[in-house]
Amino acid sequence: MQSSNADTSSSNAASSRTDEKQTINLELTPKGKDLFPLIESVLPLSRFVNTTLNSLPDLLNQALDWQIHHLTADQLSLEKSLQQGLLDYLQIDHPADKLDEAVFMSRLRCFRRAHSAAIAILELNDKMTLDVSSRRISQLADCLIRQAYDWSFNTLIERFGKPIGRESGELQSMLILAMGKLGGGELNFSSDIDLIFFYPEDGTTCDAPRNMDNSRFFRRLSMLLIKVLDEVTQDGFVFRVDMRLRPYGDSGALAMSLAQAEEYYQEQGREWERFAMIRARLLTGKHEHQKQLTDIIRPFSFRRYIDYGVIESIRNMKEMIQREVRRKGLKDNIKLGAGGIREIEFIVQSLQLIQGGRDKRLQEKNLFLVMPLLVESKLLTATVADELVESYLFLRKMEHCIQEYDEKQTQQLPQSTQEQAALLQAMHFANWQVLLDTLQHHTQRVNQHFNELLGSQRADALSQDEFYVSLAEGHIEPTALQQKLKEDKQLEIAELTATEFVALVNRFLSDSAVSSLSARGARRLKTFFPALLAICLVTDDPVKTLDCLLKVLQSILKRTAYLELLSENPPILQHLVDLAGRSQWIVQRLSEYPILFDELLYPSSLYEPLEKADLRAELQQSLLRVDNEDEELLLDTLRTFKQVNELRVAAALLAERMSISQVSRYLTQIAEVVLQASVDLCWRMLVKKHGAPQSLDGGQDKGFAVIGYGKLGGLELGFGSDLDLVFLFNQPIDEATTGPKPVGNSRFYTRLAQKLIHFLSTRTNSGVLYEVDMRLRPSGSSGLLVSHIDAYQEYQQESAWTWEHQALVRARLVAGDKSMIEPFNQIRTNVLSKKRDIQRLQQDVIAMRDKMRQQLERHQQGKVDLKQTAGGMVDIEFLAQYFVLAYLGKEQVPQNMVDCLKLAQAHRLIDAADALTLIRNYRLFRNKLNEINLVTPKQLADYKEFVDPLSQVNNIWHQVLCSK
Numbered sequence: 001m002q003s004s005n006a007d008t009s010s011s012n013a014a015s016s017r018t019d020e021k022q023t024i025n026l027e028l029t030p031k032g033k034d035l036f037p038l039i040e041s042v043l044p045l046s047r048f049v050n051t052t053l054n055s056l057p058d059l060l061n062q063a064l065d066w067q068i069h070h071l072t073a074d075q076l077s078l079e080k081s082l083q084q085g086l087l088d089y090l091q092i093d094h095p096a097d098k099l100d101e102a103v104f105m106s107r108l109r110c111f112r113r114a115h116s117a118a119i120a121i122l123e124l125n126d127k128m129t130l131d132v133s134s135r136r137i138s139q140l141a142d143c144l145i146r147q148a149y150d151w152s153f154n155t156l157i158e159r160f161g162k163p164i165g166r167e168s169g170e171l172q173s174m175l176i177l178a179m180g181k182l183g184g185g186e187l188n189f190s191s192d193i194d195l196i197f198f199y200p201e202d203g204t205t206c207d208a209p210r211n212m213d214n215s216r217f218f219r220r221l222s223m224l225l226i227k228v229l230d231e232v233t234q235d236g237f238v239f240r241v242d243m244r245l246r247p248y249g250d251s252g253a254l255a256m257s258l259a260q261a262e263e264y265y266q267e268q269g270r271e272w273e274r275f276a277m278i279r280a281r282l283l284t285g286k287h288e289h290q291k292q293l294t295d296i297i298r299p300f301s302f303r304r305y306i307d308y309g310v311i312e313s314i315r316n317m318k319e320m321i322q323r324e325v326r327r328k329g330l331k332d333n334i335k336l337g338a339g340g341i342r343e344i345e346f347i348v349q350s351l352q353l354i355q356g357g358r359d360k361r362l363q364e365k366n367l368f369l370v371m372p373l374l375v376e377s378k379l380l381t382a383t384v385a386d387e388l389v390e391s392y393l394f395l396r397k398m399e400h401c402i403q404e405y406d407e408k409q410t411q412q413l414p415q416s417t418q419e420q421a422a423l424l425q426a427m428h429f430a431n432w433q434v435l436l437d438t439l440q441h442h443t444q445r446v447n448q449h450f451n452e453l454l455g456s457q458r459a460d461a462l463s464q465d466e467f468y469v470s471l472a473e474g475h476i477e478p479t480a481l482q483q484k485l486k487e488d489k490q491l492e493i494a495e496l497t498a499t500e501f502v503a504l505v506n507r508f509l510s511d512s513a514v515s516s517l518s519a520r521g522a523r524r525l526k527t528f529f530p531a532l533l534a535i536c537l538v539t540d541d542p543v544k545t546l547d548c549l550l551k552v553l554q555s556i557l558k559r560t561a562y563l564e565l566l567s568e569n570p571p572i573l574q575h576l577v578d579l580a581g582r583s584q585w586i587v588q589r590l591s592e593y594p595i596l597f598d599e600l601l602y603p604s605s606l607y608e609p610l611e612k613a614d615l616r617a618e619l620q621q622s623l624l625r626v627d628n629e630d631e632e633l634l635l636d637t638l639r640t641f642k643q644v645n646e647l648r649v650a651a652a653l654l655a656e657r658m659s660i661s662q663v664s665r666y667l668t669q670i671a672e673v674v675l676q677a678s679v680d681l682c683w684r685m686l687v688k689k690h691g692a693p694q695s696l697d698g699g700q701d702k703g704f705a706v707i708g709y710g711k712l713g714g715l716e717l718g719f720g721s722d723l724d725l726v727f728l729f730n731q732p733i734d735e736a737t738t739g740p741k742p743v744g745n746s747r748f749y750t751r752l753a754q755k756l757i758h759f760l761s762t763r764t765n766s767g768v769l770y771e772v773d774m775r776l777r778p779s780g781s782s783g784l785l786v787s788h789i790d791a792y793q794e795y796q797q798e799s800a801w802t803w804e805h806q807a808l809v810r811a812r813l814v815a816g817d818k819s820m821i822e823p824f825n826q827i828r829t830n831v832l833s834k835k836r837d838i839q840r841l842q843q844d845v846i847a848m849r850d851k852m853r854q855q856l857e858r859h860q861q862g863k864v865d866l867k868q869t870a871g872g873m874v875d876i877e878f879l880a881q882y883f884v885l886a887y888l889g890k891e892q893v894p895q896n897m898v899d900c901l902k903l904a905q906a907h908r909l910i911d912a913a914d915a916l917t918l919i920r921n922y923r924l925f926r927n928k929l930n931e932i933n934l935v936t937p938k939q940l941a942d943y944k945e946f947v948d949p950l951s952q953v954n955n956i957w958h959q960v961l962c963s964k
Contacts (some may be wrong), residue, residue: 035064042124045422048407052117056110059089063111063118067136071128075139082143086111090147104151105228108144109235115140120189120404124426130397131368134186141182141193142283144238145229149176149284152224156217161208163217165201172200174218174255175285175293179245183279184365188396190403190410192240193229194276196247197222197255200289215257222254240409245276258292265300272317275349277301278356279365302357303561317346334395334402335411339443341399343450344392350454351379358595360625367392378602384449391442398439401426468530471502474509478502485537493542500543505533508550513557521560525553527567535577545581552580555591562594565601572600582654585719585934589647593767595640596647607655609648609666615673623677634681635759638674639766645670650719650934660927667717674769675706675723675760675815682755690748691739693731701817703731704749705789705824706756708814709776709807714895716926719933722771723760726778726811727753727786730820746788753786776807789823796831802844805831806881810895833889842961845882849875863940864950866925871954873925876901876918879960883909897922914956921949 039060042049052060066085070078089111092099099107119136122128128136153174163172179194181187199218205211230241246252247264256264265273277297282290335341348367351374356362359377364370371389374380380388399411405422414420420432429435467484470476476484478498485493493501508514517525532549539545556562566572579600580587590596599606610618619641626633649666652658658666683702696703709724711717729749736742743751760769777783778795787795796808808828813821857868867873880897883904891907894900898919905915925946932939 035061035068038064038121038125038127042121045124045401045426046117046120046404046406048404049117049120052113056114056117059110059114060117063114064121067115067118067122068127071122071132075135079139079143082139083147086143086147098154099151101155101228105231105233105238106235108148108228108238109233112140112144112238113236116189116407120400123189123400124404130393130400131186133400134181134188134396137189137191138182138185138187141187141239142178145176145178145193145195145283148228148238149174149225152221152228156221156224157205157208159208160210160212160217160220161205163199163205163214164203165214166203167201172203172214172218173285173289174199174221175258175289176283177293178281178283179276180279183281184367185281186366186368188403189400190407192242192409194242194245196243196245196280197225198258198261198293199255200258200286200292202257202259215253215255218255219253226254245273258289258296261293262296265296269300274301274353275317278349278352278363281365298363302353302363332413333411334398334413334439334443337443339391339445339447339450341392341395341411343446344388344395347388347450347453348374355379355598358598378605387445388449391446394438394442398423398427465530465534468534471505471533472526472530474506476502481537493537497543501537501546504543504546504550508553511554513554517557518560521557521563524560524563524567525557528563528570528573531570532566532573532577535573536581539577539581541581545577548580548584548587549577551587552576552590556594556597559594562597565597569601571603572597575600575603575606579651579654583650583934585937586647586650586654588937589643593640593643595766596643599644599647606648607652607657609652609658610645612669612673615645615669616676619673619677623681628684631685632764635762635764636766638678638759639764639769642670642674642769643767646719653934660930661923663930664711664716664718664926667719667721668712668715671708671712671717671723671770672814675708678756678759678769679704679706679815682752682759686748686752686755687737687739689739690741690743690751691737693745693748694735694738695731701819703817703820704729704752704786705813705816705820707811707824709811710773711810712814713810713812714897716896718926718930720937722773724773724776724807726774726776726792727756728789728792728820728824729786730789730817730823733788749786750784757785776804789820789827793827793830796827797834800831802841802885803848805834805885806845806848806878808832809881809884809893809900810897812895829889829893831889832884832893836885838886841882841886845878846961849878858940860940862943864943864946866929866941866946869950871950871952871957873922873929875953875957876922876925879918879957880904882961910956910960914959917952918956921953924949 039049039053043053066081070081073081087093090099090104090107116137119128119133119140123130123133164170165172175198177183177196177198179196181191182193182195187193197218199214201214203214205214205217226241226243229238231237243254244250246254247256247261247268253260278301280297280301282293285293331337333340345367348370352362352364352370355377359373361373362370362377364373368389371380371385375382375385401423402410402412402414402419404426405414405419414423424430424432424435427435429438467476471481478495478501481498481502482493482495514525533546536542536546536549566576576590580590619638622637622641623634626637628634646667649658649663649670653660653663679702683704693703705728707713707726707728709726711721712723712725727749729745731745731749733744733746736744737748757772757774761772762768774785775781777785778787778792778799796804800808808831811828813824852874853868853870858865865872877897880900884893884900887907887909888900888903891903894903901910901915901919901922904910905912910918928941928946932941
């Protein structure tokens with residue numbers, strides 16, 4: 001920014017300050033004399049303070065004393081004290097008390113003027129920081145608006161009666177929605193106030209000579225309230241009122257019913273109104289009506305998915321503002337110019353809208369408060385956030401100093417030497433050029449961040465090579481593609497590859513979903529598709545990679561928000577190609593749940609799976625953002641958490657940042673964290689309704705345990721694994737819960753188990769958490785859903801089959817009440833250590849294995865089912881379980897199969913070479929199955945690759961189980 005007075009010298013500024021200083025001849029009280037040094041020091045900096053001191057000396061002194069006294073007050077006590085101070089000044093005891101209109105309007109204006117001057121005095125003396133002064137100005141506005149509303153409402157009731165709702169039959173009150181900086185609690189010093197008026201429902205007034213429709217009543221109320229606040233009298237005004245943000249703008253009704261508002265925002269609300277509603281804050285109205293309006297506004301403003309479409313809207317609004325700045329010649333405007341206040345607001349608001357639907361914390365209305373949340377959510381780096389806050393404070397401080405000079409609503413740099421001198425002194429600068437240089441430093445930095453985050457060059461960073469643009473439009477032949485790659489990248493690709501690649505592109509372009517794209521969607525696809533093709537062509541298998549990626553694209557074509565995400569974030573394309581091109585599991589996940597695209601934005605976390613403690617903390621933070629009553633959102637939050645963290649494991653594996661043998665541990669940790677959170681949520685819901693079992697005495701224990709069997713119990717989960725679970729409780733069966741709707745303990749725990757299964761296996765828009773298998777519970781599918789621990793022990797000792805004891809080898813408590821770990825482990829030890837007939841045990845193990853193989857083994861020419869085939873992974877598991885049941889039950893038996901085999905070798909039940917062979921092949925099979933599930937789900941392994949390992953395991957199987 002430049003100024004025509006940029007060469008004004010500091011000496012001129014000093015002489016101007018001398019000329020400006022006035023002599024005040026006032027009789028001041030002793031308290032006033034104590035305050036006078038503060039007032040006197042700012043007289044050269046503010047004509048507004050001068051005139052206020054001359055016209056309202058006593059009231060100014062009172063206001064200044066009050067502001068100083070309450071500098072450290074909390075917000076609630078501050079608002080109460082300010083309200084009481086206003087009532088005292090109005091000389092009324094209650095907001096509903098009558099007061100003549102002229103007197104009322106005069107006193108409102110004087111009170112506002114005195115307190116505004118007091119705030120200016122403290123701010124210009126550096127006794128009040130910008131964030132505090134902005135909040136104080138907003139609180140002053142809140143107080144005056146509410147008082148003006150109460151007076152106006154009661155005045156109209158006397159004339160036209162009380163407005164009554166047609167359906168409710170209740171008295172109706174107006175909902176005043178504060179917008180913009182007032183809504184955010186950071187009003188600037190000489191700002192207008194943006195308001196929107198609503199009323200709950202239609203009806204008529206009653207108990208008056210002239211009854212009228214509610215719509216007319218609230219229109220008259222709106223007009224009277226605006227007059228009380230906005231009309232300029234000999235005492236000035238309270239606040240300039242701007243109503244242009246209301247539905248339909250200047251042509252819309254001054255006040256609208258909630259039913260009309262719902263229809264408008266659902267069907268006609270415009271993009272810029274979404275931005276405006278970020279800061280919307282209700283000042284009046286009953287709680288239930290406020291909730292109604294909030295429930296209308298929130299989903300209008302905040303989408304439940306990532307919403308990069310707002311960036312284009314920001315650019316359009318920015319271009320409109322720039323045109324207006326040029327048209328009006330506002331080149332030195334610190335709010336609307338390049339790098340000004342508005343660009344910082346745009347950055348923050350756009351990031352809020354992008355993620356605010358998913359992260360409710362980001363729906364915070366105050367810019368200062370939301371900035372650290374944007375850093376926590378990884379939408380801004382800490383460095384960028386600090387720089388934006390620093391620049392925002394500087395620009396807003398300058399804005400206040402400019403406005404405090406003459407209480408004008410302006411953000412223009414002053415042109416007169418007198419005003420420049422005042423601004424220099426207020427901002428503590430030596431001369432005008434230094435101030436301009438500092439201002440330019442801030443605005444250039446802000447503008448750079450704006451362009452990096454929201455500017456059009458983000459999309460320009462994508463490859464727009466004319467050749468790839470033509471390829472993306474279907475205008476390139478295979479031979480031309482071969483030649484282009486050879487010339488530019490020294491790449492040789494086969495003619496067949498080029499033909500198949502071009503065919504895939506053309507088939508995609510001819511798809512009806514592509515041809516029927518909206519203009520906006522087509523423009524977004526065109527932005528990134530050429531770059532995506534260019535990246536695919538340098539992969540090891542361009543055709544396979546493109547085929548996978550096109551499946552992903554087809555799944556999101558109707559969701560413009562995700563096309564916008566890809567076009568606005570060029571680095572995502574490379575991650576997308578790297579991951580989707582190598583894993584059909586990832587392709588399927590991204591296709592079904594595009595919300596996972598968001599993770600591609602953060603490669604630092606994408607490739608770094610979390611350890612268990614961090615998983616718990618992350619999930620806890622996510623759940624804290626969700627209303628406990630919103631079960632649907634709780635389910636979606638759990639599912640998103642699981643999918644995101646499984647994606648991180650897959651990405652880390654594909655990026656070779658972890659070995660495939662580590663995958664199971666991470667996937668098991670994710671399941672355990674999800675299970676514990678689900679138990680806690682279900683417990684809270686059931687206890688709220690029925691109370692806890694009385695024997696728990698309100699403690700932290702739940703008396704409930706989730707036992708994990710199979711891969712979960714053995715810490716060996718893979719991609720797509722289901723969960724084998726058994727539920728136990730240990731509270732007295734003959735007792736009941738203590739809540740408003742008590743039930744017997746058995747029934748309570750059965751409902752808890754049902755609720756937990758619902759949480760885990762119900763399919764929502766975000767998929768399922770886990771498929772749950774309960775067949776390992778006592779008596780299988782015909783047994784009780786949850787068992788008392790004593791009944792479970794008796795069943796295991798007296799009635800369980802051999803295969804159930806085999807399964808118990810891999811059983812452990814994975815969620816629930818930790819106090820049940822020891823008693824469960826004791827049951828497990830007792831059962832595993834039972835003396836058994838070895839020959840009968842061998843027969844049972846062989847019979848069960850044969851039955852499983854017949855029912856579950858999959859067959860395909862040249863392929864092999866590594867899990868179920870003879871010599872496969874289950875054979876090794878059965879061998880380990882046999883050793884435990886036959887010989888090792890009295891030991892501290894591990895749940896992990898490899899550790900069981902090591903224990904068998906230590907007790908010389910199997911020689912070291914055979915033990916090593918089983919362990920090596922078990923890991924080989926399990927790793928291969930994890931790899932298959934990630935890369936090509938549901939496929940079988942090549943038989944030739946595993947002939948020897950399968951034969952080795954089969955030989956050991958026969959030596960151990962069939963040779964005796």
